[in-house]
Amino acid sequence: MLPANPLRRCLMIPLYLVMLAPAVRAQSPATDSLETALHQHPEPDQARADLLNTTSRSYFTKNPVIAEKYAVEALEISQRLNYSKGKIWAQRNLALVENTRGNLDKQMQLTLSSLKLAESMNDEHTLSILYNDMGNIFTEQNSPRDALIYLHKSLVIKKKFKEASEISKTLNNIGSAYLALHILDSALLYLRQAEEIKISLNDRRGLAYTYENLGLVSMLQRRLPDALRYHELSSECYHDADNQLGIVKSSLNLAEVQTFMGNFTDAEKNLTHAYEVNSTLKNVKNDMIYYKIRYELDSARKDYQAAFEHFKAFTDRNMGFFNLEKSRQISRSQEKYEAEKKQQENVLLKKEQQIHLATIQQQRILVLSAALLFVILLMITFILYRMYKRQQVLTRALNSKNQEVSLQNHIILEQNTTLESLNQVKDKIFSVISHDLRSPLAILEGLLFLLKDEKIEPEQFRYYTDELWRDVKNTAYMMDNMLQWASNQMKGIGVRADDFDLTLLLNQEFELLQTLARQKDVMLHHEINGAVLVYADPEMIRMVLRNLINNAIKFTPGGGRITVSARIDKTAVEVMVRDNGTGIPMENQHRIFSNIYYSTNGTRNEKGCGLGLHLSKDFVERNHGRIWFHSTPGSGSSFSFTVPLSEETDANVRGYTLILQNGGTNGMSVLK
Incomplete structure (x- = not known):
């Protein structure tokens, strides 16, 4: 018997969004021919850099280690020759390798570096591919609205060049972003367009991603037979392309659908296969998804002891993703704060510059007036005297303004110091609540859920009560310390001796x-x-x-x-x-x-x-x-x-x- 509302529970966990689709398809000969060409061209010039990049791209889905080796050599040659195009594609290949390992931050850094070079060269074709990559990264980082900005920019450029293969990839990725937003009608619209183009091109490698997304939409719409069919088609295409990361994802998707449909034997086989392949890729996100589906399968088979252990493993890995996302949000907030602060400083500098220019203009007018009235000695003396008196007034006014500005700057610095201190208190409180307090509460929630649905015996529950009590007691002490510290930092604590x-x-x-x-x-x-x-x-x-x-x-x-x-x-x-x-x-x-x-x-x-x-x-x-x-x-x-x-x-x-x-x-x- 399956757990109650399995689809509803699967929606609480981040979806297996489609990974970065290949943005350019290798048009050169097969991999063995590329290896031969490299062997025949040992000279470290631009031609070898291009060969290395093409070979690295062909290995990306099959063997990331070899792909990384060729990309590193291509980057070294391109940097030595100051070859911008070679640097762009070498960094892009290294970014794709980091994607297979789940290192999205490193992928973002490498892709942004390539994007800046392409923008400096005004290479629209390359920009369309890199915009597509940026959209995929934001989708995987659970920021699909940011992803759509880059993906639509990519689609406009690709339609300008009328490249059907590239257009289908971006259509697929736009569907992925809408899927992450749970706007299923829009997701299906773009995915169907991508499927139609890829079928006409017989692009089975690209169809693997589209079928995977269509399977995820079917799961959200509770059409399990359709979801199973699409994930089986996706698995066949991934195996044909020898896409190791895709094989892991399709095995996980099949295992989850088969668990919900009660086919536990096939679900176990697919989970085991996914674990074996991912042990080589070491993709942390797929590792987390594996334990989530393993927990669902154990719970469906009423193996509650194993379900509890796998739920704890999933919780630990999910907390790591939560903390990473929190760090990204804090980093973005800090960047936004710094940008606004610099903007305010620029406004103040501009105002000061205008004041200085006005003062200089006044001085020029005074000098010109003195030159015109130089012929009359008494008038010159009078004008000089008036100028002297006026300068004194301006000097006093300027000194007064300087004192006011200095006082305001001092007040602003004190306020900034106070705000930074309060931000540190807030960040520390959020860090404790999100990391140290969520873990025992998540374990307690899991046990209570099993006990509530009578999926665990009271004797088994009592086995864990001592450990839970100790965790809750430690959490209570941590809360006392945190509240005392926060009160001390934010408003001070008086000593009552x-x-x-x-x-x-x-x-x-x-x-x-x-x-x-x-x-x-x-x-x-x-x-x-x-x-x-x-x-x-x-x-x-x-x-x-x-x-x-x-x-x-x-x-x-x-x-x-x-x-x-x-x-x-x-x-x-x-x-x-x-x-x-x-x-x-x-x-x-x-x-x-x-x-x-x-x-x-x-x-x-x-x-x-x-x-x-x-x-x-x-x-x-x-x-x-x-x-x-x-x-x-x-x-x-x-x-x-x-x-x-x-x-x-x-x-x-x-x-x-x-x-x-x-x-x-x-x-x-x-x-x-």
């Missing part, structure tokens, strides 16, 4: 952390006997203790020991949290209390947001204390901080000692 018993506060935190320690089989122990009255903000010190003890638990393996001790001098108490865990690598120790937010996973893959120690340092220093640490990799770490003693220390107040060990609540209180 008071007298309180540090021992009592420490015991309360032990009660909260005992379950985490028990789960990791870690001994948690403090050696503070008797009340220790200090004067500080209790909530800040509580956060410091919680972060230091939680970090110690995080990096201490099972069977380890954590000790909290204190030493009192005349004015302050020094608290030390010592563990025998993994310690901190020497190369990372300088980052612990710096403004660089440093975080690594714990001994059981516990995650953090990198704010705890930075926040602890800030809180200790706000309470007139200091914090430091010593660490030996492989032997453990000790973190120490000081808190001022209260002036009303009562030596008769009772103190406590608490020991938490192994799996039970082995707590012990000793009154002193």
Whole structure:
């Protein structure tokens, strides 16, 4: 029995959009003839560069490694000869190789470099091909609206040259962009036009891409038999062209359709074939899609244990794509901000230039007037006197304006600094929410979904509850740190100092952390006997203790020991949290209390947001204390901080000692 609404669920995952279609078809002889021609022409000139580019293009879909080798040699020769055409096609071939590996950022950089050269040469034919490539890249980066701008520009130029083969490719790619936008009527219109032209040209290599897109449209329209037929046709065409990347995509598409139709045996075969071919190509996007379809197949076969594992693998890879897209959006926002800032600066400079030109014009008029009235001495003296007085007025006015401009510039710089700080806070919060908080929530969502639909037994669910509880608890601590840090950065936190018993506060935190320690089989122990009255903000010190003890638990393996001790001098108490865990690598120790937010996973893959120690340092220093640490990799770490003693220390107040060990609540209180 298939999972409920399988098509609806497949739409939640990014579609297998068509990969970059070949923009130029090799018109030279077969690959072996090209190899022979290269062997017969060893001279590193423009002719060899062209041969290398043509040979590289013929290997693109068959063996990307060989294609890259020839493209690199062609680029070296073209750069040495300053051969612009050779550089354009060598960089374009390298961009296509990066596409087969899923490295869209590198492909974009190489394609833009080629595009700039073609624009400088005003080569319309080459521009039409590169515009087509840019459109494909934007489609794969989930920016289909940007893709349509380049694709329509490409189509206009190709229709001007009346090249049917090239027109069909761009029509296919425009259909892909509308498919990504879920505008299926427009997608079908362009795909049908592309199919008609390719059939008339017997272009089976190009038909592979069009049939794949038609299959994806059929899946979205819930016409599974049509989708299966189109994907089978696409697979045949990809195999005929020996297009390895296309073979992987068609196998994945067939596996998904067969899963929805209940043909689990053929789906398993196609998934296995896709995995074997992609292990050579190492395309990260197809690797993510493989685990998504594998999860659907396992769920349909009621193998919920395997479905859960494959769902986790898919979630991890999907998070990588999400973070990459977030980085691209942040980069685009920064570029837009810089462009607007430069535009404003240009406007200000233009206004200043106009003011200077006006001043110069006034000075010229004054000089001309003085020359005309030179014949009359008294008039000259009078005019010079007036000019002198006027210049004084202008100078004072100019100085006043300069002071106003300087003050406004100072205000703008302060506002820019504030905005940059708020942007850093926002980016950090978005980074934590998108990466560190989504992962445990995604796993919890998957388990609850299986439990809700009765696809997993309660005994199996309880097997994962301890791991989920630990992840949720760590997430709660990360949220506390993040909210405290964000509040501190954006509006500041006031210190509310008071007298309180540090021992009592420490015991309360032990009660909260005992379950985490028990789960990791870690001994948690403090050696503070008797009340220790200090004067500080209790909530800040509580956060410091919680972060230091939680970090110690995080990096201490099972069977380890954590000790909290204190030493009192005349004015302050020094608290030390010592563990025998993994310690901190020497190369990372300088980052612990710096403004660089440093975080690594714990001994059981516990995650953090990198704010705890930075926040602890800030809180200790706000309470007139200091914090430091010593660490030996492989032997453990000790973190120490000081808190001022209260002036009303009562030596008769009772103190406590608490020991938490192994799996039970082995707590012990000793009154002193």
